[in-house]
Structures are given as C-alpha cells and as structure tokens.
Amino acid sequence: MISELIINAFLVSIMLAIAIALLKARTVIYTVLLTSAYSLVAALMFITLDAVDVAFTEASVGAGISTILFLAAMAFLPKKEEKNVTNQAFPALLCLTLGGVLIWCSFDLPEIGLATSPIHQHIVPEYILGSRDDIGIPNIVTSVLASYRGYDTFGETIVVFTAGIAVLAILKNNKTSLKKIKSQKKVAENGQ
Amino acid sequence: MDLFTDLLTGLFFFLGSLSIIIGACGLIKLPDVFSRIHAAGMIDTGGTAFFVLGMIMQSGWSLITVKLLLIGIFIFFTSPVTSHVTANLAREKGMVPEGKKIGKLL
Amino acid sequence: MSGHYTNLIIGLGIVSCAFCTYLANRAKLIDEEGLPLFFFPRLLNYLFWLFKEIIISNFNTAKVIISGNVEPEIFTVKASQHTDVARVTYANSITLTPGTVTTKIKNNILEVHALNSDFGDDVRSNEMDKKVKLLEGER
Amino acid sequence: MFLAALTACAISALLVLARIVLGKTTFDRVLAVNSLGTIIVIGIALHGFYANRPEFLDIAIVYALINFIGTVAILKLFSTGSFKGNKK
Structure with missing residues (x-):
C-alpha cells in the first residue's frame, strides 16, 4: 500500500515538473514535445489507478494523435511565442475562485470506494453481473x-463526425476563396 | 527451480536497471547529439532486452510471453529507425559532430 | 490478445485484416520487397550473433560512459551487399549496436558515427559486413 | 524485486526529463522524449507484473507503436515543414 503511495507521489511530482517546464517554454515545438511527455506520464498514472481503458485512450489519442495534430497545426504558426503583456489579474482570480469552489464541493462527495454511495447502488451492479453473460467481452467498460x-x-460518434465534416467544409471553402482573392488581386494588378 | 528462475530474473533486472540508468546518465553527460544517440540506443536495446528476458522468466509459457516477445521485437526493429532518422536529420540540418573525421564525408 | 477465442471475435479480426490489406493494396503501398522470404533460414543464426554483439557493445558503451574517455569519430565504410534489403539490414545492424550509428546512406557508402575508436575499428574490420553478405546468399 | 526495477525506471526517467528540459537542440529533446517513451513502456510492463495484472501488457504494446509513430512524425515535420509529402 505504501509503495502505491510512493509511485503515485512520484508520478504526480513528475507531471508537476513537466507542467512548470511547459509554463516556461517559449518555442512551439518544445511545447508540443513536453505535452507529449506529459501524456506519456499521465497514461502511466491512469494505469496505477487501474483504469485500463482510460490509459489506452490516453496512450493512443493523447500521446499519439494529438501530438501529430498539434504538429500539423504548428506548421501554420510562427516559430516563437510572443511575450504576453496583458493584465493577468482577472484570469488568475477566476481560476482561483473556480478551484476553491470545486475543492469546497469535493467535501460533500462520498468517500472514494464506499460501497453504499448512491452511484454503486442503482444500475451498476446489474451491468457488472450481467456483462459477461449478455455480451461476452471480458472488459466491462467496453461492454458498457x-x-x-x-x-x-x-450519438456522440455522429456529433463528432458532423463536426469533422463541418470543419473540413469550412477549411476547403476558405482555401478556394483565398485562391479567388489571389486571382482577383492578380487581375487587378494586371489591369493597372 | 523456482529459486533458480527468481535468481535469474533478479540478475536480468539488475543488468537492465544498470543499463537504463547508465544510458540516462550518458544522455545527460555526453557532449553532443550524435554521442547522445548512443546512450539512447543503450536504453532501447540493452534495457528492453534485459527487462523483457527477466519478465519472460517470471511469466513462464503463456499468452503473456507472446506479448512480451512482441514488445521486444517491436522495439528491436523501431529503435534503429528512430536513431538513424534523428542522426540523418541532424546531419542534413548541417550539424557537424565533435571529434576527428576519418576519410571523406558524404 | 485477451485470451478469448469466440467465433465472432476471430471472424471480426479476419475481416478487419482483409480490409486493411485491401486498403493498402489500393493505395499501392505494397512493393516487391514486402516480405523478404529468402532471408529466413539464415536469419536466426545471424540474429543470435547480433544479440551477442549487442550485449557486448552495451557493456563497452557503459564502460565508456562511466570512464568518460569519449573521442567521437565519424567515417565512411563501403557496404558490399547487392540488394537494398541486405544493405538496409547492414545499416540497421550498425545502428542497433550501441556505440555506432549510421548517419547517412548514399548508394553503397555508409557514413558511420562511432563513440570511440574501438567501436570504429569494430565496424572497419568488416566482420558484420561479411556476415550480412553471407545472409544474402549467392545471387 | 519488481519494486527495485521500478525505482530504477523512475530514476532514469528523472534523468531523461532533465535532458528534455536542459536540451540545447530540438534533436536532443526528440531523442529524450523517445527514450522516456521506452522507459515508460518498460515501466508499464513492470507495474503490470508488480500489481499481478499482466493484462497491462496490451497498453505497453500500443505505447511502443505510438511512441515510434510520434517520433517519426515530429522528425518528418521538422525535415519538410509540413505533412504534405515530397511531391514536386
């Protein structure tokens, strides 16, 4: 038990260190690399928490796909971040308030792993008991x-799919309109 | 027999731990990118090979052994590719390694 | 991989494998070197030798890192193999043994970076080159 | 025994992280992130054995694959500046 505690503390401190380094980072590719490293450690954290599926998703989406997406977006960005000069008092206050409210709410939560808490009473036992016979997949989370x-x-998949199609449509439209603008400019220059 | 496999596992784990720690030290200590690639290669080959061997000793013959072998084979094949791509790109971006050069370079 | 072998799961696996192969075929990703079958009989022998070599050079690299006498050097060697597959195998084997890394390949000349002159001498002695050439066989 | 090996993984992960933060060039950092991935693959497998749940090895396999793809994608972007391929 104590060793679990040590492993968790170590992982959390590593994630904290990466987060602080992320705050200090000023080049974009360095930020992307640090985010990738952060996802790697986060997946390890989920494994120690026994959440296999979340770890699976984090490993494939967090460390893999999102790194590549970030990089693809990075190709359109300037290489260095400009220094931010706006006043940051209000966002800081907002964050602190929100964090405080969440911590205050967490006092009302039932104890972690308590068998009599409402979430474990209603329909979960049915799923857990029936999953093997009904569906035949060993992994309960997947079957749920x-x-x-x-x-x-x-429904979720449909929503995500629609969003993807919409983004593609907008981007494509943008490209053609850019071309149109460019060609019009050329025509105008030639006309002059 | 049980004691024997345990001892063997301990030996493999010891060697693996040694090689990943020395590799990580090398990653810190060595002077330039090209030298550090060797240290990273040490983590990739020595570390995984010894750890996978040790865990195979513990698992006996089962599905787990197959999975462990898959991990080992996969890292075995991808490690040189990443090392080579990194080194190649560093060379193409015009970085010249420290130390002496023998013969005509490409 | 979960240890469950019902008909449905195996069937789904076969169908998805076939679909992937169909897609790869359609995208013309498969070339004639996809599966170098002529390698296999001699490959095992070579792999054992390579494994032994990797462990030895691991210890040597560890020694160099601890003692700190790093004198990196970079040089070119010639690969005497005929096929591309064999050449790639040779370059990968050089990279796989810690202490030496192939940095560039142009036709049949490899540029190798070594951590120390000992590692460099190992590559320049052409032992691995001969082994890979044996692996390739007479063609 | 597994705990000792996990400790070794933790120490080397810390050292590699130091290289990511200190690293002079991007290549150093890419190399270090790749090594961190390898160490974490080993760590996942070890933790699976330590907690007596070797099913975690599946994740280790996915991890090894993703790590490779990520590294190659970063380097590919770095060489050409985009993912569009080398068509001329």
Whole structure:
C-alpha cells in the first residue's frame, strides 16, 4: 500500500515538473514535445489507478494523435511565442475562485470506494453481473460503452463526425476563396 | 527451480536497471547529439532486452510471453529507425559532430 | 490478445485484416520487397550473433560512459551487399549496436558515427559486413 | 524485486526529463522524449507484473507503436515543414 503511495507521489511530482517546464517554454515545438511527455506520464498514472481503458485512450489519442495534430497545426504558426503583456489579474482570480469552489464541493462527495454511495447502488451492479453473460467481452467498460449505452455512444460518434465534416467544409471553402482573392488581386494588378 | 528462475530474473533486472540508468546518465553527460544517440540506443536495446528476458522468466509459457516477445521485437526493429532518422536529420540540418573525421564525408 | 477465442471475435479480426490489406493494396503501398522470404533460414543464426554483439557493445558503451574517455569519430565504410534489403539490414545492424550509428546512406557508402575508436575499428574490420553478405546468399 | 526495477525506471526517467528540459537542440529533446517513451513502456510492463495484472501488457504494446509513430512524425515535420509529402 505504501509503495502505491510512493509511485503515485512520484508520478504526480513528475507531471508537476513537466507542467512548470511547459509554463516556461517559449518555442512551439518544445511545447508540443513536453505535452507529449506529459501524456506519456499521465497514461502511466491512469494505469496505477487501474483504469485500463482510460490509459489506452490516453496512450493512443493523447500521446499519439494529438501530438501529430498539434504538429500539423504548428506548421501554420510562427516559430516563437510572443511575450504576453496583458493584465493577468482577472484570469488568475477566476481560476482561483473556480478551484476553491470545486475543492469546497469535493467535501460533500462520498468517500472514494464506499460501497453504499448512491452511484454503486442503482444500475451498476446489474451491468457488472450481467456483462459477461449478455455480451461476452471480458472488459466491462467496453461492454458498457458499446452495448449498454450504445445509443449514447452512437450519438456522440455522429456529433463528432458532423463536426469533422463541418470543419473540413469550412477549411476547403476558405482555401478556394483565398485562391479567388489571389486571382482577383492578380487581375487587378494586371489591369493597372 | 523456482529459486533458480527468481535468481535469474533478479540478475536480468539488475543488468537492465544498470543499463537504463547508465544510458540516462550518458544522455545527460555526453557532449553532443550524435554521442547522445548512443546512450539512447543503450536504453532501447540493452534495457528492453534485459527487462523483457527477466519478465519472460517470471511469466513462464503463456499468452503473456507472446506479448512480451512482441514488445521486444517491436522495439528491436523501431529503435534503429528512430536513431538513424534523428542522426540523418541532424546531419542534413548541417550539424557537424565533435571529434576527428576519418576519410571523406558524404 | 485477451485470451478469448469466440467465433465472432476471430471472424471480426479476419475481416478487419482483409480490409486493411485491401486498403493498402489500393493505395499501392505494397512493393516487391514486402516480405523478404529468402532471408529466413539464415536469419536466426545471424540474429543470435547480433544479440551477442549487442550485449557486448552495451557493456563497452557503459564502460565508456562511466570512464568518460569519449573521442567521437565519424567515417565512411563501403557496404558490399547487392540488394537494398541486405544493405538496409547492414545499416540497421550498425545502428542497433550501441556505440555506432549510421548517419547517412548514399548508394553503397555508409557514413558511420562511432563513440570511440574501438567501436570504429569494430565496424572497419568488416566482420558484420561479411556476415550480412553471407545472409544474402549467392545471387 | 519488481519494486527495485521500478525505482530504477523512475530514476532514469528523472534523468531523461532533465535532458528534455536542459536540451540545447530540438534533436536532443526528440531523442529524450523517445527514450522516456521506452522507459515508460518498460515501466508499464513492470507495474503490470508488480500489481499481478499482466493484462497491462496490451497498453505497453500500443505505447511502443505510438511512441515510434510520434517520433517519426515530429522528425518528418521538422525535415519538410509540413505533412504534405515530397511531391514536386
């Protein structure tokens, strides 16, 4: 038990160190690399918390896909971040207040792992007991996501898909209109 | 027999730990990118090889062994690719390594 | 990988494998060197030798890092293999043994960076070159 | 035994992190992130054995794959400046 505690403390301190380094970073590619390292450590953290599926997602999406997406976006950005000169008192106050409210709310939560808390009483036992016979997949989280809450997941997928199509449409439109503007400019210059 | 496998695992883990710690020290200590690639290669090959061997000793013959072998083989094949790509790019970006040069460079 | 082998799961696996192969085929990703079958019989022998070599050079690299007498050097060697696959195998083997890294390849000349003159001499002695050439066989 | 090996992983992860933060050039950092990935793959496998749940090895496999893809993608972007390929 004590060793679990040490592992967790170590991981959290590493994540804190990376976060502080992220704050200090001023080049974009360095930031992306640090984010990737952060995801790597976060997945390890989820594994120590026994959340296999979250760790799986974090490993593939957080460390893999989002790094590549960040890089693809980075190709359109200037190489260095400019120094921020706006007043930061208000955002800091907002963050501190929100954090305080969340911590205050967390006192009302039931104890972690308590068997009599409401979330463990209602429908979860049914899922846990029935998952093996109903669906036949050893992983309960997968069976809940893909089968018990299938409609939910289906709706989510549709929403994400629509968003993707919309982004693509906007980007494509933007490109052609840019070309149009360029060609009009050329025509105008030639006309002069 | 159980004691024997445990001892063997301990030996492999010791060697693996030694090689990843020395590799990480080398990553800090060595002077330039090209030398550091060797230290990273040490973590990739020595570390994983010894640790995977040790864990195979613990797992016996089962599905776990296959998975461990998959990890080992995969890192075995990708490690030289990443090392080479890094070194190649560093060379193409015009970085010249420290130390003496023998013969005509490409 | 979960230890469950029902018909449905195996069937889905086969279908997705076939679909991936179809997609790769459509994108023309498969070339004639996809699966170098002529390697396999001699490959095992070579792999054992390479593994031994990797462990030895691991210890040597550790010694160099601890003692700190780093004199990096960079040089070119010639690869005597005929096929591209064999050449890539040779370059990868050089990179895989810690202490030496292939930095550039142009036709059949490799540029190698070594941590120490000992490692450099190892590569320049052409032992690995001969082994890979044996692996390639007579063609 | 597993705990000792995990400690070794932790120490080397710290050293590699120091290289990421100190690193002079981007190549140093890419190299260090790749090494950190390898160390974490080993760490995941070790932790799986330590907690008596070797199912975690699946994640280690995914990790090894993703680590490779990420590193190569970063270097590819660095060489050409975009993902559009080398068409001329």
